[in-house]
Amino acid sequence: MSSQAWINLAYLAASMLFIVAFKLMTGPRTAVRGNYLGAAGMAIALAAACCEKPVVDRLSAVGPGGLVWVGIAAVIGSVIGALMAIKYPMTGMPQMVALLNGFGGAASTLVAGAELWNTTSAAVAGDEPAALAARALVAPWTQFAIATALTGLIGAVTFWGSLVAFAKLEELPQFKKAWTDPNRHLINLGLAGATLLLVWGLCANPHWTILYWLLVIVGSALGCTLTMPIGGADMPVVICLLNSYSGLAAAAAGFVIDNAVLVIAGSLVGASGLILTAIMCQAMNRSLVGVLFGGLGTTIAANADDVYAGKVKSVSAEEIAMLLEGAGRVVIVPGYGLAVAQAQHAVRELADALEKRGTTVEYAIHPVAGRMPGHMNVLLAEADIPYEKLREMDDINPTFPETDVAIVIGANDVVNPAARTDPKSPIAGMPILDVDKARTVVVVKRSLSPGFAGIPNPLFAADNTLMYFADGKKAILDLTAAIAKG
Amino acid sequence: MHSFLLPALLAASDAAPVAGEDPASRFIRLLTVFLLAMWVGFEVITKVPQRLHTPLTSGSNAISGITAVGAIVVAGAMATRFGTLLGFLAVILAMINVVGGFVVTHRMLEMFNPKKK
Numbered sequence: 001m002s003s004q005a006w007i008n009l010a011y012l013a014a015s016m017l018f019i020v021a022f023k024l025m026t027g028p029r030t031a032v033r034g035n036y037l038g039a040a041g042m043a044i045a046l047a048a049a050c051c052e053k054p055v056v057d058r059l060s061a062v063g064p065g066g067l068v069w070v071g072i073a074a075v076i077g078s079v080i081g082a083l084m085a086i087k088y089p090m091t092g093m094p095q096m097v098a099l100l101n102g103f104g105g106a107a108s109t110l111v112a113g114a115e116l117w118n119t120t121s122a123a124v125a126g127d128e129p130a131a132l133a134a135r136a137l138v139a140p141w142t143q144f145a146i147a148t149a150l151t152g153l154i155g156a157v158t159f160w161g162s163l164v165a166f167a168k169l170e171e172l173p174q175f176k177k178a179w180t181d182p183n184r185h186l187i188n189l190g191l192a193g194a195t196l197l198l199v200w201g202l203c204a205n206p207h208w209t210i211l212y213w214l215l216v217i218v219g220s221a222l223g224c225t226l227t228m229p230i231g232g233a234d235m236p237v238v239i240c241l242l243n244s245y246s247g248l249a250a251a252a253a254g255f256v257i258d259n260a261v262l263v264i265a266g267s268l269v270g271a272s273g274l275i276l277t278a279i280m281c282q283a284m285n286r287s288l289v290g291v292l293f294g295g296l297g298t299t300i301a302a303n304a305d306d307v308y309a310g311k312v313k314s315v316s317a318e319e320i321a322m323l324l325e326g327a328g329r330v331v332i333v334p335g336y337g338l339a340v341a342q343a344q345h346a347v348r349e350l351a352d353a354l355e356k357r358g359t360t361v362e363y364a365i366h367p368v369a370g371r372m373p374g375h376m377n378v379l380l381a382e383a384d385i386p387y388e389k390l391r392e393m394d395d396i397n398p399t400f401p402e403t404d405v406a407i408v409i410g411a412n413d414v415v416n417p418a419a420r421t422d423p424k425s426p427i428a429g430m431p432i433l434d435v436d437k438a439r440t441v442v443v444v445k446r447s448l449s450p451g452f453a454g455i456p457n458p459l460f461a462a463d464n465t466l467m468y469f470a471d472g473k474k475a476i477l478d479l480t481a482a483i484a485k486g
Numbered sequence: 487m488h489s490f491l492l493p494a495l496l497a498a499s500d501a502a503p504v505a506g507e508d509p510a511s512r513f514i515r516l517l518t519v520f521l522l523a524m525w526v527g528f529e530v531i532t533k534v535p536q537r538l539h540t541p542l543t544s545g546s547n548a549i550s551g552i553t554a555v556g557a558i559v560v561a562g563a564m565a566t567r568f569g570t571l572l573g574f575l576a577v578i579l580a581m582i583n584v585v586g587g588f589v590v591t592h593r594m595l596e597m598f599n600p601k602k603k
Contacts, residue, residue, distance in 0.1 A: 025531075054559060073574050077577060107576040377536070
């Protein structure tokens, strides 16, 4: 077997390890092993890359200079990556993932740019290393150029889109407000037109590498203009989409350098991101097109007074503590507001206090709770809440009628019964947690202000609902103290 | 699905670049790999439960750093100065992606599996 065959075999092994890694992600215990296998696959693939013919040729011709540089770069990157991964707080996971996505996309763009540069300069000069010249001659120009252009474009969109997403999630003041310039669709259209022209130009003249970099610049602008109008509530969708893009950029880079492991790994990630995007859109009752281009739309000024007038019952921590004393089963519904208030540890202490008196406590997790898919689960797991108690929506909804008290903390639209009852509501048909079916509902909230959908919530005015107006974290701490006293 | 899809994927990906392979065939070979791998991805990932979606995202994120393979080859070959510089930068960025992704995924999964008391 030739050495190239061994290298390809190693790539194949890496690809299989990636697939198994994804397969093991189905359970929290096997997922740890899956992550190790994924890392092992990556190590194999990277080692194989160091044995590729161009690298080894360089090694035997000139010395180890090239590999030393690669080693230095790898160490720099690894140290930065490890530090970020260890230091970043769990609430900041969406930003961290966005940033990592962006780096992956940028790397793909640079790889394709470098390959294009090497190939064209070898073809033009004719006196470059034989391997490159040969590749340039057999290079399927059109396909090569299309793949290169796509890699550059997707990579650039991913990088800049991720940076904007990062800025929004970090709540940097300049990015706090969604960009809603009415001309933005025209700008996007113009950029898209420029993109098509440049892709066409590059295919016609692949040796004009300047076109590639122009394409990267236009892609960068597009990444910004596509992400800036997207509001905070839609961020989970954006994170998934960018994740998918970073995979597709890697797959496209695989077409450029003719490497199957890049194509396989990239398309696995692309598929994963697309599935999560679809799940998020469905859970938020939004179409992908609506998220990407619609902004938040016009909020229907439904009359909140009609819904709430005279029907809202406000209670104190002591009254709720008394209510909880007689409860056999309590379900806690954490929402985005809990993540913002960082109240997950406080919630855990409340649950501990209740469980000490024999109350069953479970958590109902809506698919879009938190700021990225599954984020709430991670936040609660960080507070040492066993994952067996974190129940998914479809799983826990049938149990609400047997629930004595449902405590809603910082969630609004995802518990709005109008989604089920009012076909004219903007959220009609959106899957919700049926907390209104519990015997008593306690809603911890700062005010009656509407959620992201901008509509009043009839749950707050329901007969079996008690409102506890307070800041999320302080409310929970007060409640725990009241229970301890009683 | 694995019974017929995986062997097909294996066969397609095992095909090494063939000397003299015409451009269209090469493109179609990679396209085959791409589509089959997408399908495998859809099949496998739809089974991941919601509560593991964040580690899934960060783990798949790490795997998208596979582009480091391409970066190593272009940087290590040092064919042109500009190409090498780009490759060098790409190795740094891709390795941040790879190491950051795997480490943070591990950190999250550890929280789901607290140490036995």
